Amino acid sequence: MADGIQKMYEHQEMKGYGGYEYVVRGAEVSCSYGSKTCVLNLKDDHGVHTSDGRPLITENDSTTDNIKGFGMCNKNRSKPCECDPKLGKWWATDNSNMKIFDTAVGEESYAVMEDSLATCNKGGLVSFKTSGQTLPSYDNVKIKYAVEIVEDEKKNWSRKSDKKDFIGHVKVKNSGIYNFCIYIDYNIRKSITDLGSIFIYWKNMLGSIKYIGAYELIEKVKGSGEICIYAEIILNSGIEYYIEIDAPNMYQFDYVLKGNLDxxxxxxxxxxxxxxxxxxxxxxxxxxxxxxxxxxxxxxxxxxxxxxxxxxxxxxxxxxxxxxxxxxxxxxxxxxxxxxxxxxxxxxxxxxxxxxxxxxxxxxxxxxxxxxxxxxxxxxxxxxxxxxxxxxxxxxxxxxxxxxxxxxxxxxxxxxxxxxxxxxxxxxxxxxxxxxxxxxxxxxxxxxxxxxxxxxxxxxxxxxxxxxxxxxxxxxxx
Structure with a gap:
């Protein structure tokens, strides 16, 4: 019980004076003109993390390295075009009480909270749907019941009765780019507006679990008409990973992990x-x-x-x-x-x-x-x-x-x-x-x-x- 209270306390420390959480890698971002949300990535973190290892972003982390795009841009509703985001800095609010040394600019920059905004040069207003922070999602219970994922083995996965996220464990033999593929029925796909994301954690030799990245799930329709939702993820051989699938509208699906092959x-x-x-x-x-x-x-x-x-x-x-x-x-x-x-x-x-x-x-x-x-x-x-x-x-x-x-x-x-x-x-x-x-x-x-x-x-x-x-x-x- 004491450990749980300590984790809750450490988690709450990642809030500013106004009660808003600081934004970390894996936050969900949306644009007022975009057709879909995207997951904020962070190629190089700044050395400041939450208690569960999620790196905080700064006001300068609004480039295309971090935000790939929001689907189709509907600024001109009569002629939508593919989103090519060009954002200014995040507006760090007055409630921000933390500065981080940002190696990209060589000076301290404000950490960003979930009520912060950025504008696109096309006029779109970009905001956070989530901060990316969650209470630690890799407690002993979840790890204990993680599904074992084996490369090239197609299996069915059903959400447990607790209705929490899908948690899997994998250890691959080859380093490189992998595709985590989810196959769902066409009728189910029609009812899904948010495909979700995949979060990756790795387990070190001491047994500690650290968050290392988030990947947005994207859709691909095969020539046969089969719908595949997948994410390209980076895995190294010989390392234990935990894969957390945040797919709020999916309760059962077939899946397979396979090495990328163009x-x-x-x-x-x-x-x-x-x-x-x-x-x-x-x-x-x-x-x-x-x-x-x-x-x-x-x-x-x-x-x-x-x-x-x-x-x-x-x-x-x-x-x-x-x-x-x-x-x-x-x-x-x-x-x-x-x-x-x-x-x-x-x-x-x-x-x-x-x-x-x-x-x-x-x-x-x-x-x-x-x-x-x-x-x-x-x-x-x-x-x-x-x-x-x-x-x-x-x-x-x-x-x-x-x-x-x-x-x-x-x-x-x-x-x-x-x-x-x-x-x-x-x-x-x-x-x-x-x-x-x-x-x-x-x-x-x-x-x-x-x-x-x-x-x-x-x-x-x-x-x-x-x-x-x-x-x-x-x-x-x-």
Whole structure:
């Protein structure tokens, strides 16, 4: 009983003079023009926490790193658009009685209470629906009855008679990005206005439980019509986690935890110029994973003895030849040519996309080469020629080996590689409509698609003409 009173006392200390609670990571935020609420994240905390380990925010924590958006913006009701929040500082009220040293600005800033407001440059008024604080939700009773979550095992979960949040326990074998997926009936989904959030805690070696992050549940409708509500969460191997699912309108659902795996099915798409057929594609890793969650990324790289994949090429013979000729141009120049520099420039890629199909193709084919200075390009080109001569379609996996001397694999044969980049080549079955392309499990990336091209046009003509045009466009921009 004494421990419970102490926890209540410590919890109440996180209120200001006016009785409002201080806001912490995981607070629910809404905008007067937004179609939905969002969960406030905090990439780096400021070292001040509630008794249950939730970090307090400051008046400066109103950037897009913390607040991703509120669905659709209805400022113009006749023409709603996707929310792109640009908020000013939180208005810290006169009742705020706490300052925190904010490393982002290098000085003390006021802590924020739940009655604080912020305005968007489009005129929306942003406020807190919750402070993010709750009485500690990981007492012994909840931990004792936590559901055991096993990767890739789909199970049913029913809310207990106490009607409290769903609590689960998980310990994964691989570090990386995971999807916690909830499957519900269409009729149930129609009655839900707030999908809810997932809160993650970790248990240290001393047995203490600490809150580490909140993730907003979002909806995805599969091609089969099945409704999946999910959150992308970051988990490290060998660590015990507790997952708290705050889904106020759900009482029973099927769920599964699985490593993220980006997928795309080649299809025909309608454009302003008619129907186009996707025939090839390039998967490129999202570098935000490395930038925002460096510890998780480092663990993932060290655990993966095949090296960390930066990109995967799925190319038919025409695009493979185009890539080969691009590499020839780079090698022949003996340095990074101006046209390669321009194409790799984000503005040049946009120019290519806005102008011609060939510009898109050249840009996409070079997206996976952030290693443009690599001396192994000759080896890459030779392997590309060899595999292309025996296959109509090829797959190329570009990997980075951050730890020279580690075992990695080529053609199922372990070798020691001391260069930063490494390439795996293989033949592929036909890349036809309906063929599924895949990224790398536990990583997050995106697909850039390549469309059916007029193969009667010389590859050299495509390169020479488009390079000149893109360079000219870049000169005009600069």
């Amino acid at each position: 997928q795309h099915i080649l299809k025909k798409v309608k454009t302003e110029n008619g129907e186009r057929e996707e025939v090839s594609g390039v998967w490129v890793i999202n570098k935000e994973h490395e930038d925002i969650y460096p510890t998780n990324y480092e663990k993932m790289v060290k655990e993966n003895h095949h090296g960390a994949t930066r990109s995967i090429y799925y190319l038919n013979s025409w695009y493979a030849l185009l890539l080969e000729k691009l590499i020839d141009n780079i090698i022949d120049s003996r340095s990074i040519p101006r046209w390669v520099s321009n194409i790799l420039n984000v503005t040049a890629i946009k120019v290519g996309m806005d102008s011609t199909s060939a510009g898109v193709a050249l840009s996409v084919l070079l997206l996976g080469f952030d290693n443009i200075y690599d001396a192994n390009l000759k080896k890459f080109r030779d392997n590309l020629k060899k595999v292309s001569s025996n296959n109509d379609y090829i797959i190329i996996e570009v990997k980075s080996n951050r730890y020279p001397g580690d075992w990695i694999y080529e053609r199922d044969r372990p070798v020691i590689v001391y260069n930063y980049y490494h390439y795996n080549f293989s033949g592929s079955s036909e890349l036809c409509i309906g063929r599924q392309l895949e990224g790398v499990k536990y990583e997050k990336g995106s697909f850039k698609l390549l469309y059916k091209f007029d193969t009667s046009i010389s590859v050299n003509d495509v390169i020479n003409n488009e390079i000149k045009r893109i360079c000219d466009d870049m000169e005009g921009i600069n």
